[in-house]
Structure formats: C-alpha cells, structure tokens
Amino acid sequence: MRYAVRNRRWIKGVQAAALAVAVCFSIGATDATARYEKLSHQFMCSCGCGQVLGECNHVGCPASPVQLAELKVDMTNGLGDKEIMDSFAAKYGATVLAAPTTSGFNLVAWIAPFAVFLAALLGTILLVRHWSIGRKQLGEPASTPGMDALRERIRRETGSEGSY
Amino acid sequence: MATFGSLALLIGLALAAYNLFAGGVALRLIATGQQAAISPERLADTARRAGIAIFVAVTAAAFALVYAALTNDFSITYIMEHSNRALDVKYKFAALWSGQEGSLLLWCWLLAAYGFVLRLRHRTDVKLYAYAGTIFAAIQVFFLAVVNFAAPPFSLLRGTVPADGNGLNPLLQYPEMVIHPPMLYLGYVGFSVPFAFALGALMMRYPGEKWIKITRVWTLVTWLFLTFGIFLGMHWAYAVLGWGGYWGWDPVENASFMPWLTGTAFMHSVMMQEKRGMMKSWNVWLIFSTFLLTLLGTTLTRGGLVSSVHAFAQSSIATWFYVAMGVVLAICIFTYIVQRDHLRADHQLESLVSRESSFLFNNLVLLTACFVILWGTLFPILSEYVQGSKVTVGAPFYNRVAIPIGLFLLFLTGVGPLLPWRATSLKAVKRNFIVPSIALWATVAVCLAFGPRPLSTWFSEAGYFYALVAFSLSASVFTAIASEFLRGAGVIARQTGKNLAVAMYLLTRRNTRRYGGYLIHIGVVIIVVGLAGAAFNKSTEKELALHDSMSVGPYTLECVGFTQDSNANYNSDYALLDVYQNGKKQFQMAPEKRVYLASQQPQTMVAVHSVLSWDLYVVFEGINPDTNQPIIKAFLNPLVSWIWAGVVLIVGGTFIALVPSLTPATAAIKVTAPAKVHAEPVLKGGD
Numbered sequence: 001m002r003y004a005v006r007n008r009r010w011i012k013g014v015q016a017a018a019l020a021v022a023v024c025f026s027i028g029a030t031d032a033t034a035r036y037e038k039l040s041h042q043f044m045c046s047c048g049c050g051q052v053l054g055e056c057n058h059v060g061c062p063a064s065p066v067q068l069a070e071l072k073v074d075m076t077n078g079l080g081d082k083e084i085m086d087s088f089a090a091k092y093g094a095t096v097l098a099a100p101t102t103s104g105f106n107l108v109a110w111i112a113p114f115a116v117f118l119a120a121l122l123g124t125i126l127l128v129r130h131w132s133i134g135r136k137q138l139g140e141p142a143s144t145p146g147m148d149a150l151r152e153r154i155r156r157e158t159g160s161e162g163s164y
Numbered sequence: 165m166a167t168f169g170s171l172a173l174l175i176g177l178a179l180a181a182y183n184l185f186a187g188g189v190a191l192r193l194i195a196t197g198q199q200a201a202i203s204p205e206r207l208a209d210t211a212r213r214a215g216i217a218i219f220v221a222v223t224a225a226a227f228a229l230v231y232a233a234l235t236n237d238f239s240i241t242y243i244m245e246h247s248n249r250a251l252d253v254k255y256k257f258a259a260l261w262s263g264q265e266g267s268l269l270l271w272c273w274l275l276a277a278y279g280f281v282l283r284l285r286h287r288t289d290v291k292l293y294a295y296a297g298t299i300f301a302a303i304q305v306f307f308l309a310v311v312n313f314a315a316p317p318f319s320l321l322r323g324t325v326p327a328d329g330n331g332l333n334p335l336l337q338y339p340e341m342v343i344h345p346p347m348l349y350l351g352y353v354g355f356s357v358p359f360a361f362a363l364g365a366l367m368m369r370y371p372g373e374k375w376i377k378i379t380r381v382w383t384l385v386t387w388l389f390l391t392f393g394i395f396l397g398m399h400w401a402y403a404v405l406g407w408g409g410y411w412g413w414d415p416v417e418n419a420s421f422m423p424w425l426t427g428t429a430f431m432h433s434v435m436m437q438e439k440r441g442m443m444k445s446w447n448v449w450l451i452f453s454t455f456l457l458t459l460l461g462t463t464l465t466r467g468g469l470v471s472s473v474h475a476f477a478q479s480s481i482a483t484w485f486y487v488a489m490g491v492v493l494a495i496c497i498f499t500y501i502v503q504r505d506h507l508r509a510d511h512q513l514e515s516l517v518s519r520e521s522s523f524l525f526n527n528l529v530l531l532t533a534c535f536v537i538l539w540g541t542l543f544p545i546l547s548e549y550v551q552g553s554k555v556t557v558g559a560p561f562y563n564r565v566a567i568p569i570g571l572f573l574l575f576l577t578g579v580g581p582l583l584p585w586r587a588t589s590l591k592a593v594k595r596n597f598i599v600p601s602i603a604l605w606a607t608v609a610v611c612l613a614f615g616p617r618p619l620s621t622w623f624s625e626a627g628y629f630y631a632l633v634a635f636s637l638s639a640s641v642f643t644a645i646a647s648e649f650l651r652g653a654g655v656i657a658r659q660t661g662k663n664l665a666v667a668m669y670l671l672t673r674r675n676t677r678r679y680g681g682y683l684i685h686i687g688v689v690i691i692v693v694g695l696a697g698a699a700f701n702k703s704t705e706k707e708l709a710l711h712d713s714m715s716v717g718p719y720t721l722e723c724v725g726f727t728q729d730s731n732a733n734y735n736s737d738y739a740l741l742d743v744y745q746n747g748k749k750q751f752q753m754a755p756e757k758r759v760y761l762a763s764q765q766p767q768t769m770v771a772v773h774s775v776l777s778w779d780l781y782v783v784f785e786g787i788n789p790d791t792n793q794p795i796i797k798a799f800l801n802p803l804v805s806w807i808w809a810g811v812v813l814i815v816g817g818t819f820i821a822l823v824p825s826l827t828p829a830t831a832a833i834k835v836t837a838p839a840k841v842h843a844e845p846v847l848k849g850g851d
Contacts, residue, residue, distance in 0.1 A: 034625070044556050050414070052559055055407045098558035100543065105550050109543045109557065113536040113565050120528050128521055131512040 032075065039071055039084060042099070046092045053098075067092075166240050166318040169228030173269075173318075176221035176276070177308040179214045180301050187211035187298030194291075195368075208294050212283045215297055218304060219280035226273045229266060229317055233259045239325045242266055242317045248331040248762040250732035254342050255332050261345045262336050264466060264481070265317035270346065271462075272307045274353040279304060282357060292375055295364030296357075303356050306488050314481045331762025334734075338404050344396040348420055351390025352458045355423060357382040358430075359455035362448050366499050369506045373438050376447075380434075381822060387427050388818040394420050395811040406768035406783045408703060408799040410807070413562040418537045419461030425537070426454040429530040432523050441510025442520065445500070446527070448507060452496045457534075459489050464541065517593055522580035529573045536565050567630050571637060574692055577685050578641030581648050599647050604640035611635055616700075627699035634696035638689045645682050645689075652679075673826045680821030687813030690806050697778075697803025705797040707788055708739065717800035719780055720744040721753070726787075726794045734758040734767075739784055739794045743773065755784035755796065779804040 040054030047063035049056060053071075056064040067088075074084045088096050100106035190208035193200050200207075229242070233256040238244040246259045246266065261267040279300050286293040311317060335341075358379045365375040397420065402410040411417060430450040436442045463485040500507075513520050540557040547555045582596040611632050612619055622628045649668060656674075657667035672679040706714040708723035715721070725740040738756035742749055756769035766786075773780040781799040788795055 042560055044558060051407060051412075055409065094553050095556045098556055099561035099564070100547070100555045100557060105547065106555060109539070109547075109555075109561065110565070112539055113532070113569075116535055117528075117532040117569065120532060121525075124524055124528050128513050128524065 035081075036071065036075060039075070039081065040068060042081075042085065043067065043071075043088055043096050044098050046096055067096075165228045165232045165235075165237055166320055169225045169232070169318040170312075170316065172221045172225035172228065173272075173308065173312050173316075176218050176225065176272070177305065177312050179218045179221060180304040180308050183211045183215040183218070183301035184298060184305055185211075186214070187294065187301060191294060191298060211301070212286060212294070212297055215279050215283045215301055215304075218301075218308075219276040222269075222273045222276040222308075225317075226260065226269055229269060230257055230260055233257070236329070238327075238329050239321055240317075241319050241321045244321055244326060244329045246329070246332055248329040248733075250762070251332055252337070252733070254339075255337050258336065258342045258345075259332060261349070262332055262341075265311065265315045265319075267345065267349075268307065268311050268315050268481075269317045270349055271353055272304070272311055274346075274349050275300075275304055275307055275356060278354060278357055282360075288378060289374070291368065292361065292364060292370055292378065295368050296360040299360040299363050300356060303360070306484075310481060310484050314484050328762065331733075331760055334758065334760045334763060334765045334767035335404060337733075337760070337767070338400060340396055340400040340403070344393060344400055346393075347389050347396055348393030351386055351388075351393050352420075352423065352461065354382065354386025354389060355427060355451075355454050355458050357386065358451050362451040363496065363499060366448055366503050366506065369503060373441065376434055376438055383427070383431060383434075384818060384822055387424075387431060388815065390420070390424050390427065391814060391818075392811070394424060395808070399808065402781075402804070403770055403772065404768065406770050406785075408701065408781055408783075408797075408801060409698070410804075413540070413559045415541050416461075416465050418541045419464045422534050422537055423454045423457040423461060425530045425534040426450055426457060429527045429534075430454060432530075433527050436520050436523055440520065442512065443524075444507035444509055445504065448500065449496075450527075452492075456489060456492060456496075457538075459485055459492065463489070517583060517590070519580060519583045522576055522583050526573065526576045526580060529569060529576060533566060533569050533573070536569060537562070540565070564626075570692075571630070571633050574634070574637045574641060574689070577688060578637070578644040581682065581685070582644055596644075600640040600644040603643035604636045607636040607639035608632065625699075631696040631699035634692050638693050638696075642686060642689050645685055648682060649679070670826075672820060673823075676823045676825045677821050680817045680819070680823075683817030683820060684814050685817075687810040687817055689810070690813060691810030694803045694806030694808075694810060697806065698801070700802045701799060703797060703799040705785070705795065707791065707793050707795045708741075709791075709793050714796065714798060716780070716798040717778065718745050719750075719798075719800070721782065721796070721798055723794070723796070724752075732761075734760045736769075737784065737787060737794070738769075739796060741771075741782065741796070743780065753780070753782050755782045757784045757786055774805045776805055778802040 037054065041052050043053040045051050045053050045056035045061065045064045046067060047056070047061050049061070053064055053067055070088075071084065074087060079087070085097060085101070089101075100109040102110060186207050190204040190211060192198075193204035193207070229240075231237075232240050232243050233247050234253065236243070236247070236249050238247075242263055242265050243259070246263045247256055251259075259266065261270045279297070282293065282300060283297050286297070361375050361379040361382070364370075397417070398410040401412070402408075430447060433443050433450060434447050437444055437447050463482050466481055466485075513524065540561055543557050544554045547553065578600055582600070583593070612622065615622065615632075616628065622632050649671070650664075652671045653664055653667040656662070656670050657664055660667065660670070662670065702717055704714055704716045706712070708714065708721075708726075710723060710725070713720050713722040721741045721743055723739055724742050727738065727740070729736045729738070736756050736758040738754050741753045741755070743751050743753055751773060753771040753773060755771040758767045758769060759765070760767060768783055768785075771782045771784075779799075779801045781801055781804075783797045783799075785795040785797050787793065
C-alpha cells in the first residue's frame with residue numbers, strides 16, 4: 001500500500017517535471033517586433049566578428065546591415081521562421097545559424113545533453129535507492145521517530161548539524 | 165636579455181627534470197626498500213630543493229621578458245609583436261601574458277610559484293609532499309619543455325630591428341586586463357596542486373582522508389582565483405566589447421568555465437569523503453577531470469581547434485597538449501585500476517532525502533552542465549567530421565540547454581542546507597521547506613503583480629519565464645540560507661545573551677567553513693538575480709546631431725558635443741551626453757571610440773552609469789561618414805550591478821571559509837591504516 005502511494009507520488013512528480021520542461025521549451029515569441037528580435041538572435045553576423053547578428057555593434061560592418069535588412073524583407077514577405085533560416089543557411093552557409101538545427105545529425109546536439117542528464121539522474125536515483133534498500137535489509141533503520149527527534153534537538157540546541 | 169631569459173628557462177627545465185628523476189628514483193627506492201649509494205631521503209630532499217630552485221630560474225626568465233618590454237627591446241620577436249614605445253607602462257607589463265609565448269611563460273612562473281610554496285611546506289607530511297612534489301615536477305617539465313622548444317618567448321627577430329613594435333591588441337589595453345589573466349591563470353595552474361596530491365595519495369595508498377584536509381586550502385584558493393578571474397573576464401567583456409552583454413558562450417569562455425564546474429563539484433563532494441568516507445573514487449576522478457579540463461582549455465585557446473575571438477594565433481603547440489593529455493589520462497587510469505581497492509567507501513547513502521544525496525545531485529547537475537558546455541564547444545568539430553560541414557553552437561543553444569540546468573542547480577543550492585546528514589523524516593523536511601516555499605510563491609505573486617503586462621508575456625517569452633523562475637527560486641534559496649543563519653544565531657543569542665548581530669558573528673567564527681559556504685551561496689543567488697535581469701534589457705540606437713536627444717527607459721540623453729582627441733598611443737572620437745531623468749539633468753557621460761596608432765585597430769570605450777536597479781550603458785558606435793555625426797547606442801541593462809555585488813560576497817565567503825574555526829569542527833574521520841603502508845619505510849620528518 002505504502003509502495004503504491006509512493007509510486008503515485010513519483011508519477012505525479014515526473015508528470016510535473018515533464019510539464020515544466022515542456023513549458024520551458026515550447027514558449028516562444030509572438031508579435032512581429034519580438035519575432036524580429038528573436039530571429040536576429042538566431043543568426044551570426046557573417047563578417048567574422050563572431051557576434052550574434054542582433055548584437056553586432058561595429059559601425060561600418062559590411063555584413064550585419066545587409067543581413068538584418070534581408071531578415072526584415074523575408075518577414076514582410078510572410079516567410080516562416082524555418083523558411084527564413086533555410087534561406088540564410090543556403091546563402092551564407094550553415095555557420096550563419098547561431099545554433100544547430102533540429103534535423104538530421106544536428107538533432108544529436110540537442111538530444112545528447114538531456115539524454116546524458118536523464119540517464120545520470122536515473123542512475124543516481126537507482127543507485128541511492130539500491131544503497132538505502134541494502135541498508136534496510138541489513139536491519140539498520142535509516143530513520144526512526146526517536147532518532148529524528150534526537151537529531152532535531154541537537155540541531156535546535158547547537159544551531160548546527162556538522163561542518164559544511 | 166634574450167640570452168639571459170633563454171638560459172634561465174633552460175636551467176628551469178633541467179632543474180624540473182632533475183626533480184622528477186631524482187624524486188621518482190627516491191620514492192621507488194623507499195617503496196621497494198632497496199639500498200643505494202645515497203640514502204633515498206637525502207635524494208628526495210635534493211629533488212625538493214631543485215624544485216624550489218625552479219622558481220628562481222623561471223622568475224629570472226619572466227623578469228627578463230618584462231624588462232625587455234619595459235626597455236622596448238624589439239630585437240625579441242615577442243616584444244616587437246606585442247608592445248610599442250607609446251604603450252603605457254602597466255600594459256607593457258601586461259605584455260607578458262598578451263601573446264602565446266609570454267602567457268605560457270606566465271603559466272610556468274605561476275606553476276613554479278605554487279611549486280615553491282608546496283615544497284617549502286613539506287614538513288606537513290613529508291612523504292605525501294614528496295609524491296606530490298614529484299608529480300608536480302612532471303607537470304613543470306612539460307610546460308618548461310613547451311616554452312623552451314615549442315613556443316620560446318625569447319626568439320630573436322630576423323633581419324633589421326624595427327624602430328617601434330606592433331603594439332598591444334587594443335582589446336587588452338584596459339585596466340582589468342592587467343589582473344584578469346593572472347587571476348584566471350592562478351586558477352587554472354592552481355588545480356595542478358590538488359591533482360598532484362590526489363594522484364600522489366592514490367599512488368602511495370595514503371591512509372585516511374588527511375590528504376583532502378591538506379589540499380583543502382589549496383583547492384579553495386585556486387577555486388577563488390578561477391572564480392574571480394572568470395568574473396573579471398565577464399566585467400572586461402561588458403566594459404570593452406560594447407555589445408551590452410558579459411558572457412557570449414565563446415569557446416574560450418567555456419574553456420575557463422568547465423574546470424570551474426568540476427572544481428566546484430569536487431569541493432562539494434569532497435565533504436562527503438571527509439565526513440563519511442564516501443565518494444572516494446568519484447572525488448579522485450573529479451580532480452583528475454578538472455586538471456585535464458585545464459589542459460583541454462589551454463589547447464582550445466591555443467591550438468586553433470575551435471574558432472574564437474579570444475583565442476591566440478593558431479599554432480602547433482596543440483600537439484604537445486594532446487600528447488600531455490593522453491599521457492596524464494593514461495597515468496590516471498592505470499593508477500586508478502591498480503589502486504582502486506584503496507578507494508572503497510566506508511559508508512553508503514542511506515536516504516534519497518539527505519545532505520549526502522543533495523551533494524550527489526549537485527555533482528550530477530554540475531557535471532551535466534560541464535558536459536553540455538564541452539559538448540557545445542566540441543560539436544562543431546564533430547559535425548565537420550560526420551557531416552563534412554561545421555555548424556555554429558552559439559548563445560541560443562546554451563541559453564536553451566544550460567539555463568534549465570542552472571535553475572535546477574539553484575534549486576539544489578537552497579535544498580541542500582535544509583537537509584541533515586544521513587537521513588531525515590518527511591515531516592522534518594516539510595517543516596524546513598515551509599518558509600522558503602512561502603518566499604517562492606510570494607515572489608511569483610510580486611513579479612506577476614508588478615512585472616510586464618499582459619500576464620501571458622511571462623509565459624510566452626522564454627527569457628521572462630526563466631527570469632520569473634530565477635527570481636522566485638532565488639528568493640526561496642535566500643530565505644532558506646538566511647533562516648539557517650538566523651536559527652543558529654538565535655540559539656547562540658539565547659545561550660550567551662548577546663544580540664543577534666554578535667551572535668551571527670560568533671556563529672560564523674564557530675564554523676567558518678559552513679557559514680562561509682552559505683555566504684558564497686548567497687553570492688550565487690545574487691548573481692543569478694543579476695543574470696535574470698538580462699531578460700528585461702532594452703536598447704536603442706540613434707545618430708545624434710548637436711542637441712538631439714534619445715530615450716531609453718527613464719533616461720533621456722542629449723548630445724551636447726562631440727569631439728576628437730589624440731595622444732602618442734591612439735586617436736579618439738567621443739560624444740558628450742547630458743543625461744536627464746524626469747526632466748532634470750542627472751549626470752554626463754562620454755562614450756569613446758579609439759583607433760590605436762601602432763595596430764590601426766579600433767576600440768570601444770563604453771560609458772556606464774551603474775545603480776542598483778540598472779546600468780545605463782552607452783556605446784559610441786562610430787561616426788556616420790555622410791553626416792559626420794556620432795551614432796550612439798544606449799542600453800538599459802537591469803540588475804547588472806547585482807552580478808558584481810554577488811562576486812564580492814563569493815570572495816568574502818571564501819575568505820571566511822579559509823579562516824580556521826574558533827572551535828574545531830566535530831567531524832569524525834575514520835582513519836584506516838592498511839598493513840602495506842606500515843611495511844614501507846617512512847621518510848624523515850613530518851608525520
């Protein structure tokens with residue numbers, strides 16, 4: 001019974017985390033100015049200064065005014081974000097995109113960090129559970145009300161629970 | 165001077181080689197108990213003394229290069245390329261680290277300085293220091309070989325010596341550049357010390373965890389230097405590059421951040437080893453990885469492996485570093501395999517809800533962040549190998565991937581201190597979390613009530629959403645840490661009858677490590693608030709004729725003049741702007757654009773007016789050649805000063821953590837002494 005309740009809590013926790021992650025990655029710009037701002041930060045200036053297009057700040061830059069004007073024209077012509085990105089990549093090469101695309105091999109760039117994180121998280125949780133179950137089987141209680149009360153008292157009276 | 169410097173470097177290399185060879189032979193003789201013509205202890209001591217002498221030799225070489233810069237000795241190629249007659253004296257001094265060869269010499273000098281202190285302090289534990297000193301000598305041999313043969317700073321110019329040099333890169337002609345690189349290098353180089361101790365302790369099967377206590381100060385000081393160096397670099401980028409930001413996820417920035425992340429993970433997880441004898445293998449590998457990442461960072465910066473605006477010119481020294489990394493990795497793996505039984509944990513985790521567990525998750529997140537940055541930095545190379553074409557992995561990638569990870573880490577920063585060691589009950593956890601949770605939701609409510617409209621903006625704009633999460637988590641973490649302070653101080657105040665402020669001081673003195681650590685965490689929280697402010701940045705750009713004005717946020721900027729100036733080093737254009745707020749003149753700003761004569765390179769000198777709530781950041785972008793009028797870009801960057809304030813707290817917290825506590829910490833350290841260790845002869849002195 002306790003395991004069932006615990007499992008339900010786990011599932012709820014995982015659902016909440018998944019929802020938070022979904023919110024984090026699904027949010028995006030809406031109006032035209034915000035879209036322009038957002039898109040100008042998706043490209044690199046092609047003059048070689050190494051700056052994001054929307055932040056390229058040197059007067060006399062031969063590339064950024066042209067690229068920004070093209071972006072405005074593409075937006076005015078009703079091109080979608082993906083079409084604009086494809087057209088920039090076709091014209092200036094793949095390195096004009098400030099981040100890898102989400103297709104083909106480039107998708108690996110996006111997946112790998114989260115895959116590694118989730119695998120490590122899962123591994124850590126399983127390891128800790130394995131250790132704590134192992135201890136319980138040895139008959140050593142991880143936590144008892146008496147011990148908790150004692151720890152709490154020590155904590156109250158010393159304002160400390162050990163060096164940190 | 166060139167001959168003197170070259171000779172000093174050669175002597176340094178010879179001394180390092182002797183230290184390595186004699187030290188290695190002595191340790192071998194001691195370990196095997198073999199007899200030799202000279203006693204191994206004496207041999208080891210001559211090796212140590214040679215290690216001390218390296219510092220003298222490398223100091224002489226560094227002095228020779230600085231002297232050559234100060235006396236305009238353009239017969240030395242390095243000085244000709246990185247200095248000129250009109251260069252300010254402090255930048256001539258900084259020329260030491262402004263190029264490939266000089267910065268490697270600085271590296272060697274700092275390494276020698278660390279080695280000097282390490283070898284002088286050998287009486288703390290003679291045998292462990294002998295191992296560490298010998299490993300350290302191996303690192304010195306490598307770097308001194310690089311500056312002697314691959315990147316010599318004293319190579320002479322062929323042909324006629326020019327009357328003047330090429331000058332220093334304008335980006336480096338800024339006061340912070342006089343301290344930023346040495347700080348960063350002190351951090352980079354310093355990790356060699358805990359690495360040498362960790363490897364030495366593993367090789368000699370050092371009993372117990374005392375080696376961690378010995379290296380704790382080294383690690384903390386090194387971490388402090390690296391932290392300070394990174395933030396000085398951020399401030400320099402903010403003040404000099406003129407794009408309104410401070411961190412661009414450039415490969416070189418990433419290279420400094422990766423060892424910081426693993427070093428931070430080490431400083432947390434090492435506490436589990438000290439207190440509970442856990443995570444021994446993990447800690448050893450964390451410090452191995454940190455050292456390897458410093459080598460990788462150097463390779464990235466210097467080898468032309470990835471393109472970066474910060475990188476030194478592409479050169480062949482990358483091969484040297486690849487070989488070094490390979491050798492170091494092989495030695496680490498071999499030693500670990502041979503000695504892994506020595507690293508068996510004394511305890512295991514008992515509960516998912518405990519301080520140990522929070523450290524474990526903290527390590528997990530820090531290492532994931534490190535992996536993300538390494539992955540992003542190296543993905544262009546991988547892409548070229550697989551697809552045949554490079555891709556750019558810039559700020560949008562890191563912002564999307566690293567920010568959620570960073571926010572999770574912030575969450576753990578608050579959770580960790582609220583959890584006791586070993587295990588606790590759910591009831592106790594709930595009680596500890598009530599106040600931080602109230603702070604979290606109250607902050608959400610305040611942000612939504614007083615922040616941007618419509619409310620949906622918070623959830624439709626990624627930056628706003630992350631800022632909302634960052635603000636609320638920061639409030640929660642701050643409350644959690646403050647409540648820990650107050651709870652402890654309250655107990656002392658009751659016991660001693662002192663007021664709360666004095667009680668807080670006494671509390672901190674009783675356990676400087678813990679409360680210094682908390683102060684560092686508060687510094688991190690304040691930095692996160694400052695970083696989150698970037699979501700609300702505003703900027704505007706305008707060409708200003710005389711008495712024209714432009715507005716950004718609550719400020720109106722009126723152009724009251726634009727003029728030119730020149731000196732022997734550079735010509736400059738600048739604008740004079742009166743800044744008004746609510747119709748009242750508040751102050752004047754003078755953003756500037758310089759063109760350095762020797763290099764003919766332009767440089768922005770940003771004007772910044774900083775208050776607690778925001779920075780007014782004004783850039784003179786240049787002059788429109790058609791109208792001859794200045795183009796001004798003004799940014800309103802909220803909360804930037806919080807970042808620098810947070811760094812001050814981190815530095816202060818680290819200093820507190822370095823001060824010994826008034827009463828010794830109550831940690832019980834179990835020392836197991838395997839029989840094998842006693843079978844070996846012990847070096848004289850120390851313990």
